[in-house]
Amino acid sequence: MLGIDIGGANLKVVDEGGAHIHYCPLWKEAPIREILKMYSADRDAAVVMSGELADCFSSKYEGIGYIVSAVRDIFPKAQFYGIDGVFHQEAVPELAAANWLVMADVLRGRYPDALLVDMGSTTTDIIPLNAFGEMKGQTDYSRLGSDLLLYYGLLRTPVSSLLREVMLDAGSVRVSSEYFACAGDAHLVAGVITPDEYTTATPDNTGPSREECLRRLARVVCADLSEIGTSQAEKIARQYIAEETGEISRAVRKVQSEYCCPGILTAGIGSRFLRQLVGGEDLRVLMGDLSDAMPAWAVREAALRTA
């Protein structure tokens, strides 16, 4: 059995051997079929998705149809987990953004009272595992309205989405609204991640070295790095992280108290970073590298349970 998670930016597969992560941006003619062909076609496949929101599709349903068709070309008997908590064989609207729900479905047996906080490259999901019934049927839109979904991720979030100005030695400086630097640049410069952990494309398509990240951060105030110096670019990184961690911490505390979840479980590529922020247990420690591909792992578990 393969577990497959098709997001907007990454395609993740979990099998007996562990997790396999493929960068596969759907808005750039993603090679879904080519990637899936690398796995043996006569296997069972359980799939969950969130990539239907990519803006190459005029509606989520169009995106669902595209993804289901691509997967079934390679795995004709694939089954797809829906936001109603069951598997489907066909493209139905329920398949939109059920990746977070399948994690809740599988983990709630093991951690019945925990709040799951999952930070990926683009978003952070906050999921009370003791409220599965209430979670079923929730859309991205409803979750954005109740602090269960935040578009602050470890890597891809634009620095300019959280800062209108930065305080530098010279005083307050407005920022450019271009996509000049992202969360990955701030996290790398602050030592939160290593260049190896910067697994998505950079805003200017150059590398993830400290020097290149600093250069991108300087461009946020329309400056070359030589113009403002390393210390000022580091300040931009710190101010982004202060805003980001403030938003995430507040949302986690609010949801935790609303749903009375005593414990916290952190997950995703931002798991370690989250744990420093909000405490709790780190699923990456408990589950190893599978934590980087939790929805793919979970949809496989859910399918094995059903089979």
Next chain:
Amino acid sequence: MLGIDIGGANLKVVDEGGAHIHYCPLWKEAPIREILKMYSADRDAAVVMSGELADCFSSKYEGIGYIVSAVRDIFPKAQFYGIDGVFHQEAVPELAAANWLVMADVLRGRYPDALLVDMGSTTTDIIPLNAFGEMKGQTDYSRLGSDLLLYYGLLRTPVSSLLREVMLDAGSVRVSSEYFACAGDAHLVAGVITPDEYTTATPDNTGPSREECLRRLARVVCADLSEIGTSQAEKIARQYIAEETGEISRAVRKVQSEYCCPGILTAGIGSRFLRQLVGGEDLRVLMGDLSDAMPAWAVREAALRTA
């Protein structure tokens, strides 16, 4: 004499016949030479630029070198206006972002006490024409620090750069930090611009119709338009515009009082919109379509004055 303004997104040319605007995004292998070849090569050319900041260049100086070289391949005797207020023949650091200064240089004779407010597709420049000496030598970085440069433009600014959440009928809803919708979508839906005036690429590379703009605005809260309805997408547009106009109005009032400029001149493709906001005279009315290509017009005037 040709006046040429090479920005990050547009290449503009002014000649005896008026203004010619070419969409020419530098971050996507911009066809500078191909565009310039459409103009007779044995003419004099005066050039001003801001495209050197595009992140395909590792530094502004690299960008200046690239642009100067491309222009001189077509116009070997081209001259380039610098932030020191004079023309140069070679690629020198002074050529970075002098487009706003050349406007001030040419307009200050005619409107000595006015504040020039120029809203383009990406930014808004606020320029006290009575302080030319103080303006010379200012960089984008220094202007971001003193409210003279704002990254709020008529078309390209991401909606998510000014909104962390929106108030909809259902209550407060967080927004996605993806580049799902831009200022152009908000302005079109609010009737500020027509589809013809939406002259840059849209975030999802579909068209500028009202329906398509509404669809992009709905995606800002991860929804299909059918999911939230037109009235909610219109609310997102209005809330973006409220934030944007607040930032611009405050900056204009601050600079106006700081430099004691009695009058205001609005310019650029956002000229009419700005005038509703801050009053004053509309350069587009005074100068016609040339107002859409003011730096190109101004660098031509400055060169004719020098010649």
